[in-house]
Amino acid sequence: MNINQLSSCFCTKNISACRDFYQKYLGAKITFDCGWYLNMDIGTQGVSIQFMAPQGDMPTYSGAGVTLNFAVDDVDAEHRRLMEAGLSEVMPLEDHPWGDRGFSVIDPIGNSVYIYSDREPSEEFKQYFKD
Structure with missing residues (x-):
């Protein structure tokens, strides 16, 4: 395919x-x-x-269990901009050992919107990356 x-x-x-x-x-x-x-x-x-x-009888989305991941160049600048615009984070801005720095907000229908920038992963997580 x-x-x-x-x-x-x-x-x-x-x-x-x-x-x-x-x-x-x-x-x-x-x-x-x-x-x-x-x-x-x-x-x-x-x-x-x-x-x-x-x-018709189509069900509507319930907002449970979905995270939309958005990679950006400067996650710190985006975090600052969105917090100043009045959004509230549901996951704080922090570095993650799997190789990114990010935070999450929630959209109007309950999706988690994860905004991040790539970072070097920790030694523990490097083994899981595939070429």
């Missing part, structure tokens, strides 16, 4: 709150919005996220 792109689509009744959150805090750009379906690009590497209103 040759996969050309992967993106996440969340079925929710809170499309406008998600639109506002990702535009305001993560600089998302709307590429399609018909009211019940929203596509936004985030960053410059072809990353996109979608939200859609439930159609």
Whole structure:
């Protein structure tokens, strides 16, 4: 299988709150919005996220168990910017032995949004990286 792109689509009744959150805090750009379906690009590497209103008997997303990972150049600057903008962290900014420095906030539908920058992993974790 040759996969050309992967993106996440969340079925929710809170499309406008998600639109506002990702535009305001993560600089998302709307590429399609018909009211019940929203596509936004985030960053410059072809990353996109979608939200859609439930159609028929389609269940809505509950917000449990999903973490969206966003790699950035300067996690300290992003942390400062987002905290000053009024977001609250649910995981504090800290270095992690597996090879990053990051923190988490929660989006309007309960996704954990993990923002991080790569760091050198500790000796303990270096063995798990594959070439």
